[in-house]
Amino acid sequence: xxxxxxxxxxxxxxxxxxxxxxxxxxxxxxxxxxxxxxxxxxxxxxxxxxxxxxxxxxxxxxxxxxxxxxxxxxxxxxxxxxxxxxxxxxxxxxxxxxxxxxxxxxxxxxxxxxxxxxxxxxxxxxxxxxxxxxxxxxxxxxxxxxxxxxxxxxxxxxxxxxxxxxxxxxxxxxxxxxxxxxxxxxxxxxxxxxxxxxxxxxxxxxxxxxxxxxxxxxxxxxxxxxxxxxxxxxxxxxxxxxxxxxxxxxxxxxxxxxxxxxxxxxxxxxxxxxxxxxxxxxxxxxxxxxxxxxxxxxxxxxxxxxxxxxxxxxxxxxxxxxxxxxxxxxxxxxxxxxxxxxxxxxxxxxxxxxxxxxxxxxxxxxxxxx
Numbered sequence: 001x002x003x004x005x006x007x008x009x010x011x012x013x014x015x016x017x018x019x020x021x022x023x024x025x026x027x028x029x030x031x032x033x034x035x036x037x038x039x040x041x042x043x044x045x046x047x048x049x050x051x052x053x054x055x056x057x058x059x060x061x062x063x064x065x066x067x068x069x070x071x072x073x074x075x076x077x078x079x080x081x082x083x084x085x086x087x088x089x090x091x092x093x094x095x096x097x098x099x100x101x102x103x104x105x106x107x108x109x110x111x112x113x114x115x116x117x118x119x120x121x122x123x124x125x126x127x128x129x130x131x132x133x134x135x136x137x138x139x140x141x142x143x144x145x146x147x148x149x150x151x152x153x154x155x156x157x158x159x160x161x162x163x164x165x166x167x168x169x170x171x172x173x174x175x176x177x178x179x180x181x182x183x184x185x186x187x188x189x190x191x192x193x194x195x196x197x198x199x200x201x202x203x204x205x206x207x208x209x210x211x212x213x214x215x216x217x218x219x220x221x222x223x224x225x226x227x228x229x230x231x232x233x234x235x236x237x238x239x240x241x242x243x244x245x246x247x248x249x250x251x252x253x254x255x256x257x258x259x260x261x262x263x264x265x266x267x268x269x270x271x272x273x274x275x276x277x278x279x280x281x282x283x284x285x286x287x288x289x290x291x292x293x294x295x296x297x298x299x300x301x302x303x304x305x306x307x308x309x310x311x312x313x314x315x316x317x318x319x320x321x322x323x324x325x326x327x328x329x330x331x332x333x334x335x336x337x338x339x340x341x342x343x344x345x346x347x348x349x350x351x352x353x354x355x356x357x358x359x360x361x362x363x364x365x366x367x368x369x370x
Contacts (some may be wrong), residue, residue: 003038007362010031012040015355020100022204023050023346025255026359028205028264031338032270037256043201044346053187055200055252056239057342060151061325062214062251065174065190066158067304068261068274070106071283072177072324075275078165081303085157085176088164091135100143105150105157106304113150114155114225121229121236124152127169131160141293147301148293153228153250159190171246179257180271182264187257200243200252203327203348205234221294227364235347250325255342262322262333262340284321284335309341311357313342315364330356339363 008026013253015021023041035045039050074080077087081103086093091362092100097112104110115123116133120358123129134156140148150157159170166173172189179185180246189229192200212231223231236242243252264274265283275283275296283303292299300307300317310324315334322332331342341363 002035002368003280004086004362005038007366008036008359009038009040009054011358012038012355016041016359018245019206020161021355022206023054023056023201024355025052025054025056025342025344026252027256027259027339027342028073028271028358028363029259032164032263032267032310034256034260044204045202050201052256052347053254055187055189055192055196055254056329056346057200057203057243057250057252058258058329058331058344059232059250059327060324061258061323061331061344062190062253063154063249063323063331064156064177064246064250064258064261064305064331065188065253066170067106068265069162069170069266070102070158070179070304071275073165073173077278082147085161086163089160091132091133094136095138096142096143097137097139100110100139100337102158102161103287103303104143105161107147107301108150108154108287109147110157111141111143111146112137112153113148113294114138116226117224117227119227119230120241121239121368122184124230124247127242127246127263130156131294133156134160140225146293147288147290147299148225149299150220150249150297151294152247152249153225155190155246159246159248161234169246178261178274182257183270184254184257184260187254189252192243192252194244197240197243201346202238203234205345206347209233219295221296225294232350237327237348252340253344255331255344258331258344259342261333262342265294266333266335266338266340280335286318289290309356309360310353311360313362314365317368321328324353324356326350328352344364
């Protein structure tokens with residue numbers, strides 16, 4: 001066991017033993033080589049230990065899967081970043097969206113951040129219903145002129161574009177073009193196949209759930225985009241039909257699988273490189289820098305990724321591309337160090353990235369010795 005592996009293992013063991021966490025996976029790659037694969041805690045459904053191949057629903061951390069698919073398809077010339085979505089999905093041209101592009105969807109500038117106000121959890125698992133609603137939606141702003149986090153719609157906007165362009169559901173494209181070449185086809189999913197649902201460790205609520213009425217008062221525009229009935233919760237995220245559905249704004253995976261995906265975006269892993277160095281430079285450049293229309297705070301996006309790690313004293317935000325998940329999971333790649341970090345967790349703790357911070361601190365202090 002390397003010194004880094006030992007320190008990460010000690011850190012997550014302490015988090016579980018203290019009661020702060022219930023189940024954790026951490027994986028780190030550097031320069032295409034896995035240097036950490038650590039687990040702690042138990043599966044609440046079975047009482048069995050969490051293992052490296054346990055699947056954990058990690059909400060928006062899974063946006064990286066959708067973005068990776070899009071970048072691979074751009075690399076292969078299936079479409080371009082500036083291809084109008086309506087070119088492959090004609091119905092999407094309705095109500096002034098004819099010039100909206102794939103770039104706009106990747107950078108949360110498209111202007112359709114919200115699902116219909118009456119959307120239910122049952123609607124979320126109905127692909128045709130959701131993409132039909134988005135095709136007919138009137139944009140909140142002219143595409144490309146403002147930015148605002150497309151928390152749920154990001155997935156269907158890009159997922160249906162992929163389906164129309166390739167003739168295959170995005171889960172199938174992910175499996176065939178990304179997961180299988182990387183050897184992680186059993187650990188990296190948008191919609192989880194029935195054969196793998198029993199490998200998903202359920203999320204656990206520790207303490208009282210978030211007070212949605214109070215949160216809505218603080219963030220009314222976010223609740224306009226994501227109605228109260230479809231706000232993420234342990235109950236919804238543990239539904240088997242929710243896990244099985246293609247909802248490509250979130251994903252279910254192991255930490256080691258998504259860390260490997262990021263490593264293959266960053267460089268070569270086991271002979272596989274998902275995108276060229278030139279594509280990576282284009283993907284990682286700041287594409288949007290403005291005030292987020294949903295949250296009201298300054299925000300930066302690269303192409304399909306947020307910038308920075310949701311911790312204090314982390315690596316330089318300008319060199320880190322990734323996505324946090326609402327429940328506290330996170331995965332990213334640090335271009336300056338050639339390192340990827342993934343942490344998945346079973347405790348559902350919205351907005352609490354203290355586990356990520358603890359592990360990030362260990363990784364950062366390791367520095368060149370990673």
